[in-house]
Amino acid sequence: MAPRKRKSEAADDATAAVTTKRVTRSSARLAKSRPAAPAAELPKKKKGKVAAADHKKAEKKEESVKKTEEADNVEEQEQETADGENKKTIVIEHCTQCRSFKTSATQVKNGLEAALPSVIVLLNPDKPRKGCFEIRKEGGEKFITLLGMKRPFKPMKDLDMKKVISDIIDKIK
Numbered sequence: 001m002a003p004r005k006r007k008s009e010a011a012d013d014a015t016a017a018v019t020t021k022r023v024t025r026s027s028a029r030l031a032k033s034r035p036a037a038p039a040a041e042l043p044k045k046k047k048g049k050v051a052a053a054d055h056k057k058a059e060k061k062e063e064s065v066k067k068t069e070e071a072d073n074v075e076e077q078e079q080e081t082a083d084g085e086n087k088k089t090i091v092i093e094h095c096t097q098c099r100s101f102k103t104s105a106t107q108v109k110n111g112l113e114a115a116l117p118s119v120i121v122l123l124n125p126d127k128p129r130k131g132c133f134e135i136r137k138e139g140g141e142k143f144i145t146l147l148g149m150k151r152p153f154k155p156m157k158d159l160d161m162k163k164v165i166s167d168i169i170d171k172i173k
Helices: 009-019 025-033 049-083 099-115 161-172
Strands: 088-094 119-123 133-137 142-146
Touching (some): 099 119
């Protein structure tokens, strides 16, 4: 069966001029980029090694923020000590190479703060040395010094932390 004939060519030309505007990929991009209020661009998701590096950078940023907050807290506590009672400061320096250093340090910190509320305990106020676990007064008296340890950090893991905490408390009192 043959196709139907068109009614009039003049009517088709008028509608064709209105409806048949040529759309290309570049014209579509231009139309999208012309809105009066451009929307904020979202960062593209990264894959692989680049994303891991960005994640590490974000973690380092968070750590530096925590350190500055901790330093601010220390300054506030030092001001309180100048105003009121005489508080003693204990510094725990632990290596950041392995998580076992951090767990031991936090265990000692929590034990000392619980037993002696008048004691200020600082974790790594300065950049720590590699393979180091040291507990000392801020003035210089050293309670425990383990330096230059290599994996598996046996001298530190052999310590009885409860005994260490009680010894430090006895020396402070």
